[in-house]
Amino acid sequence: MRAVETLELEGLGNRSYLAGGAAVAVAVDPPRDIDRVIAAAARRGTRIGLVAETHVHNDYISGGLELARVTGARYLVPEGAAVSFARTPVADGDTFPVDDGLALRALATPGHTPHHTSYVLEEHGRPVAVFTGGSLLIGTVGRPDLVEPRLTERLARAQHASAHRLADELDDDVPVLPTHGFGSFCSSAPAGGDATTIGAERGTNDALTKDVDTFVAGLLAGLDDIPAYYTHMGPANAAGPAPVDLTPPRRADATEIAARLAAGEWVVDLRHRVAFAEGHVAGSFNFEGDGRLATYLAWLIPWGKPLTLLAAGPEELAAAQRELVRVGIDRPAAAATGTPAGWVRPGEALRSFRRATFADLAAARAAGDRMVVLDVRRDSERAAGFVSGSTHIPVHRLRDRVGEVPPGEVWAHCAGGARAAVAASLLDAAGRNVVAVDDVFDAATAAGLTVPGRGAA
Structure with a gap:
């Protein structure tokens, strides 16, 4: 052939x-x-x-x-x-x-x-x-x-x-x-x-x-x-789609990033979820550039909302632009590269939150800690089994349903960690105390946390 x-x-x-x-x-x-x-x-x-x-x-x-x-x-x-x-x-x-x-x-x-x-x-x-x-x-x-x-x-x-x-x-x-x-x-x-x-x-x-x-x-x-x-x-x-423009977006400094956040625009940090959890701009959201960026960012962002991208370097930024034009997010309003310290104004503190495993969750429960376990997987995934006592809001619905998450420290999980990181960033931006469970779901079963779902064999 x-x-x-x-x-x-x-x-x-x-x-x-x-x-x-x-x-x-x-x-x-x-x-x-x-x-x-x-x-x-x-x-x-x-x-x-x-x-x-x-x-x-x-x-x-x-x-x-x-x-x-x-x-x-x-x-x-x-x-x-x-x-x-x-x-x-x-x-x-x-x-x-x-x-x-x-x-x-x-x-x-x-x-x-x-x-x-x-x-x-x-x-x-x-x-x-x-x-x-x-x-x-x-x-x-x-x-x-x-x-x-x-x-x-x-x-x-x-x-x-x-x-x-x-x-x-x-x-x-x-x-x-x-x-x-x-x-x-x-x-x-x-x-x-x-x-x-x-x-x-x-x-x-x-x-x-x-x-x-x-x-x-x-x-x-x-x-x-x-x-x-x-x-x-x-x-x-x-x-009939228009031609694309993949030239770099205009550069945003810390003052502009703060102004865009204050205006209710979306500021998306493309770095890996581990780096984001360790330190990020308050109010920013984490959609990893090397994951399902286009699918989940396009799914969650209000269509037409101005978007500012934060990236570790120009290569990460360029790759994200390429992914996003494929789903009609054509021109970021602005962008910045570097480290979070350069994305905040003098005197402003970075936000951070903890990461954990399902074994950590099991240990915390055994110790009597009180928390909200938030399952952000899709309905079909939950039907096969879920963490007992967990609240279920799929990540693509979470932006509009943050107010439904019960009070308390929220441990967000998915099937592998990436969507949990998105959810944790949304909750963190809303001022919630959050822990991102960065683990595969099989580990929840191994830790004795799961019960069968309605669709389990």
Whole structure:
């Protein structure tokens, strides 16, 4: 098979692809920061002749329109997608030559969206890979509830039919190359593994091993919360995203940072949660730059709220900007780099809070200490088991429900520590005495803290 290059978007749990021959390539579901795709094509020595979208995305801003404009490529968008820009509308069965015996054939696979289209990469008429977008994923399918609630069950049934169409029309050895499913909330269930084929999915994917009614019932029962920022992604993609500006934001000094906090703006510290806990600007929030920054910051921040970023260095700041433009947070109002001591005015003290493990929590309980245990995991996670006596507010709801956290010292936990750090920073900014539990949830069970949830086997 001709080379297919995978562009990982780890923060969003997605992949984009660049595939083709020696002279011409096709970019599939490109990210908004198109310089990555252009650089990948330059390394291959190929020209991007086609840009293909599997659907109008609901979880990130596409770079497809701008990539096609910059490269002169033909922009392929499913014909059923209601968009406001010029493109080549793609119908089921349409075939587009790529390079030297390679062609891209459109295969209608509705389910994730009504217009969803997969693309089969063929070499001299023989399928060598299929780009499945949000249709057939690794061990699951794309969720069907992102378009319109009244369409959810109909789209779930369409997902089942689309998965069977892919399996019926393609041989077992054809690689399946999905866009979603590597941590993306566009996946209807956690996807496992790094690679798959039609044959592998035929034997393990519920969409291919269960009858349609059983599949749909299980799919609908397992759907989780939808990130709030998804509301803005589809309309932005349909309107035609603007080019991005990744130049450094204007520099903010300590006085400006204080003024922005006083005005109710968001000041986000990108440093690792350990460093943040040890010392940070009062009122700032901690979203680690090397974690799920785009997903959780975009989920929690009031849309359009001015944002100031604090980073240890310019590289951390630049990486965060790149992540954020992918979800439509285009230009930070200001930024600062360095250490917290330089982000506060003379005489102002830094804030800090404790970190702990689940063993520490068990020991504190055994000693008779009184505390509030706050579980900030999602509903589906808590259903499998939780710390006895804990209060449950998922981290994406905490900003609006801080007042519901019972009085007392709050020990915030999640499944691994990152979301607990976000929650601890939100509570700390609200003036609460907080301890961030930086530990894996299995340790809670080992410490004898957990009880089964309603969904536990």
